[in-house]
Amino acid sequence: MIRTTLILASLCATTALTAPAFAADPIKIGVVTPLSGTYTPIGQQVRWGLELAASEVNAAGGIMGRQVQLIFEDEEANPSVAVQKAEKLFDVQKVDFLTGTVNSGSTLAVGQTAERAGKLIATTVSFADSITTDKCSPNVFRVNARAGQQSTALAAWVIKQKPKAKVYFLGPDYEMGRSTVATFKKTVEALGATPAGEVFAPLDSKDFTQYFGQLRQARPEVLYTSVAGNDTVRLLTQMQDFGLLKDLLVVGASGTVTSQNIAAIGAAAEGFGTGVGYSTQIDTPENKTFVAAFKAANKSDPDLYGADSYGLIYFYKAAVEKAKSTDTDKVREAMRGLEWATPQGKKTMRAGDHQAIQPMYVVRVSGGQFKIVGNVSGEEAIGPDDCKRF
Amino acid sequence: MVDINVVEAKGTARPKRVIDRLGLAMRASHVLVALFVVAALIFAAVGVIQDDRFFLRLGTEALIFAGLALSVDILLGYTGLLSLGQALYFGLGAYVSAVVLKEVPSFWAAMAAALVVALVIGFLAGLIANRVRGVYFALVTFGLAQVAARAVYNTRSLGASDGLIGVPVVPIDLGVITVMSNSPAGFFLFTLGFIVVLYAVCAYLLDTPFGRVLLALRANERRVPSLGYSTRNLRLSAYVLAAVIASLSGALYPMLRGFVSPELLFFTTSGNAVITVVIGGVGTLAGALYGGVILTVLKSVIGSLTEHHLIVIGLLFMATVIFLPKGIMGVVRPLIERMLRGGKR
Numbered sequence: 106m107i108r109t110t111l112i113l114a115s116l117c118a119t120t121a122l123t124a125p126a127f128a129a130d131p132i133k134i135g136v137v138t139p140l141s142g143t144y145t146p147i148g149q150q151v152r153w154g155l156e157l158a159a160s161e162v163n164a165a166g167g168i169m170g171r172q173v174q175l176i177f178e179d180e181e182a183n184p185s186v187a188v189q190k191a192e193k194l195f196d197v198q199k200v201d202f203l204t205g206t207v208n209s210g211s212t213l214a215v216g217q218t219a220e221r222a223g224k225l226i227a228t229t230v231s232f233a234d235s236i237t238t239d240k241c242s243p244n245v246f247r248v249n250a251r252a253g254q255q256s257t258a259l260a261a262w263v264i265k266q267k268p269k270a271k272v273y274f275l276g277p278d279y280e281m282g283r284s285t286v287a288t289f290k291k292t293v294e295a296l297g298a299t300p301a302g303e304v305f306a307p308l309d310s311k312d313f314t315q316y317f318g319q320l321r322q323a324r325p326e327v328l329y330t331s332v333a334g335n336d337t338v339r340l341l342t343q344m345q346d347f348g349l350l351k352d353l354l355v356v357g358a359s360g361t362v363t364s365q366n367i368a369a370i371g372a373a374a375e376g377f378g379t380g381v382g383y384s385t386q387i388d389t390p391e392n393k394t395f396v397a398a399f400k401a402a403n404k405s406d407p408d409l410y411g412a413d414s415y416g417l418i419y420f421y422k423a424a425v426e427k428a429k430s431t432d433t434d435k436v437r438e439a440m441r442g443l444e445w446a447t448p449q450g451k452k453t454m455r456a457g458d459h460q461a462i463q464p465m466y467v468v469r470v471s472g473g474q475f476k477i478v479g480n481v482s483g484e485e486a487i488g489p490d491d492c493k494r495f
Numbered sequence: 496m497v498d499i500n501v502v503e504a505k506g507t508a509r510p511k512r513v514i515d516r517l518g519l520a521m522r523a524s525h526v527l528v529a530l531f532v533v534a535a536l537i538f539a540a541v542g543v544i545q546d547d548r549f550f551l552r553l554g555t556e557a558l559i560f561a562g563l564a565l566s567v568d569i570l571l572g573y574t575g576l577l578s579l580g581q582a583l584y585f586g587l588g589a590y591v592s593a594v595v596l597k598e599v600p601s602f603w604a605a606m607a608a609a610l611v612v613a614l615v616i617g618f619l620a621g622l623i624a625n626r627v628r629g630v631y632f633a634l635v636t637f638g639l640a641q642v643a644a645r646a647v648y649n650t651r652s653l654g655a656s657d658g659l660i661g662v663p664v665v666p667i668d669l670g671v672i673t674v675m676s677n678s679p680a681g682f683f684l685f686t687l688g689f690i691v692v693l694y695a696v697c698a699y700l701l702d703t704p705f706g707r708v709l710l711a712l713r714a715n716e717r718r719v720p721s722l723g724y725s726t727r728n729l730r731l732s733a734y735v736l737a738a739v740i741a742s743l744s745g746a747l748y749p750m751l752r753g754f755v756s757p758e759l760l761f762f763t764t765s766g767n768a769v770i771t772v773v774i775g776g777v778g779t780l781a782g783a784l785y786g787g788v789i790l791t792v793l794k795s796v797i798g799s800l801t802e803h804h805l806i807v808i809g810l811l812f813m814a815t816v817i818f819l820p821k822g823i824m825g826v827v828r829p830l831i832e833r834m835l836r837g838g839k840r
Contacts, residue, residue, distance in 0.1 A: 140802035178799060179804065183758045184758055185756065188754070189553065189795065192548070210656060210658045213658070214658065214756060217661065218752075218753070221677070240657075279648075280656065281656060284651075
């Protein structure tokens with residue numbers, strides 16, 4: 106086996122030696138994304154979005170006359186695997202740019218690998234605030250909305266509906282659940298809401314009725330929840346059975362009610378609102394063209410991840426054309442403050458923390474489907490620049 | 496499997512040692528490890544000539560996971576205990592090393608901390624896990640690792656689900672030379688040396704009467720007390736030894752990759768270590784090293800070819816279990832043993 110590695114090593118090394126960059130050589134973009142395991146549906150959307158954009162760009166003559174080539178690697182949603190694959194793409198395939206990481210741990214770890222290798226990466230999926238705040242890196246860009254943006258958009262909308270609302274918080278009892286609730290609480294309190302109480306239920310709770318006494322006593326006008334998956338199904342259906350949904354505005358994190366569990370929640374999901382960076386219903390010609398092309402190519406609707414990944418290729422194209430090079434430093438400079446068009450509307454890459462500013466939408470369930478009920482401008486939702494490294 | 500020599504070896508000052516079947520097998524393992532080292536040195540030389548980075552670092556990672564497999568083999572191959580939670584100690588070593596390195600970038604401080612923590616946690620967890628036998632032992636070790644993984648996953652100061660990044664590149668001061676942990680060939684050679692030392696320590700300990708009694712434990716645990724040995728202390732010692740080996744291997748991980756994440760403690764890590772040992776050959780020690788390299792290279796190569804790599808690896812694993820029940824070493828080692836025996840006569 107050592108021998109096989111040797112042969113592989115020498116093969117790869119010789120091809121690397123005999124390949125000086127031609128102008129007509131393709132621009133290689135590495136994609137490290139989960140193609141197996143729990144996150145496969147997300148990786149699938151990332152892949153579809155990138156492939157659609159790459160084929161459009163290539164049909165229109167590529168980037169500076171060079172075709173775009175996507176090279177996929179499976180990261181299994183595991184940072185250890187992601188880092189190894191990223192190194193392979195950087196060192197063996199010599200990719201110019203890298204994207205695709207889904208879970209925040211992978212994005213942070215691959216970002217550090219890129220920094221040490223002197224390359225750039227962008228995430229189109231990870232939403233942990235830390236990526237562009239306290240753990241920001243000069244080599245990492247994020248083109249999708251972070252958790253803070255979703256939360257700000259939703260809070261702004263809630264306050265518009267119910268000024269000075271009494272808000273009750275119900276989250277799953279683990280780190281992510283608690284931090285999501287804490288973020289929303291801080292945002293909505295700053296806008297004038299009063300907290301009516303909070304409770305954290307263990308993950309995979311079967312019975313939420315034990316919390317209903319407290320909930321009822323607090324008499325909230327708004328309930329914010331960040332439970333997900335089947336927990337949401339049980340929480341909302343049990344609340345409906347107890348008649349608690351009446352005169353209560355239920356809002357939550359973007360992963361609380363999704364296409365996977367909305368059918369199981371049924372009528373109890375009616376009226377649920379959340380903040381998102383993308384919806385297929387955005388009423389612009391750009392989005393309509395995108396949705397039609399995506400459906401034609403993949404026989405499936407795009408979601409948030411597909412749309413953000415699609416937009417990324419155009420972001421990279423705009424940056425390389427502005428820099429007139431694929432050199433890391435020049436492209437980084439070009440990416441800072443760059444404005445580009447996406448199906449979601451105009452996005453701007455903030456120079457201070459490499460976080461994209463984009464219009465945010467509030468969607469609400471109506472008749473078993475999410476409908477856009479409000480939008481918040483990018484500047485309003487973005488929040489402060491907390492990155493201190495550059 | 497119990498040899499008469501086991502009993503005789505105890506207490507005597509081992510005058511001229513008779514090379515028995517087990518001693519011969521151990522010598523054959525030494526020869527195989529020597530071959531492994533030669534192959535690795537050639538690999539490193541080619542890597543340096545070709546100015547390679549990726550393959551040398553992949554090789555380093557393979558060696559680190561081979562260290563974990565080595566610890567599984569001590570339990571599975573020598574003591575007859577299937578641990579499904581060895582990632583607990585691997586991850587423990589990795590996190591301790593990462594936390595220490597972020598505070599004080601000193602290689603020896605990180606290794607010392609990983610050693611001490613593994614001794615303490617290994618001893619405490621060993622007291623719990625060794626209360627039960629067989630499948631229950633497997634379940635308890637699995638459970639302990641899950642508990643640790645969940646605890647890390649939810650601890651904000653340890654980075655929670657994001658893990659810890661920003662582990663600095665450390666100089667490894669070896670007295671005569673200093674190796675930087677980001678030098679591909681340098682750190683590869685250092686890790687090779689380190690794993691060989693771990694192997695040598697294990698091989699030495701397992702070739703002493705202590706190791707022979709462990710083998711006796713695997714063969715028939717009920718008879719061992721009647722020979723005058725405390726099975727609890729023996730099992731506990733083997734468990735703590737395995738914990739230390741796994742932790743020290745894990746401590747090298749953040750030096751190579753610069754980060755740690757809770758996934759290192761997950762079942763996939765423990766499961767891969769067991770697969771590594773089974774492919775290499777249970778109870779051979781050398782098999783853990785070969786298995787580690789084979790599995791890492793297979794995963795990297797097949798993973799790039801198809802997204803169905805888990806199916807391919809699973810099929811290969813099943814084929815190994817069915818056609819090579821003693822692993823690769825089960826095929827190769829008897830040949831070496833025959834050569835060694837032939838040479839003696």
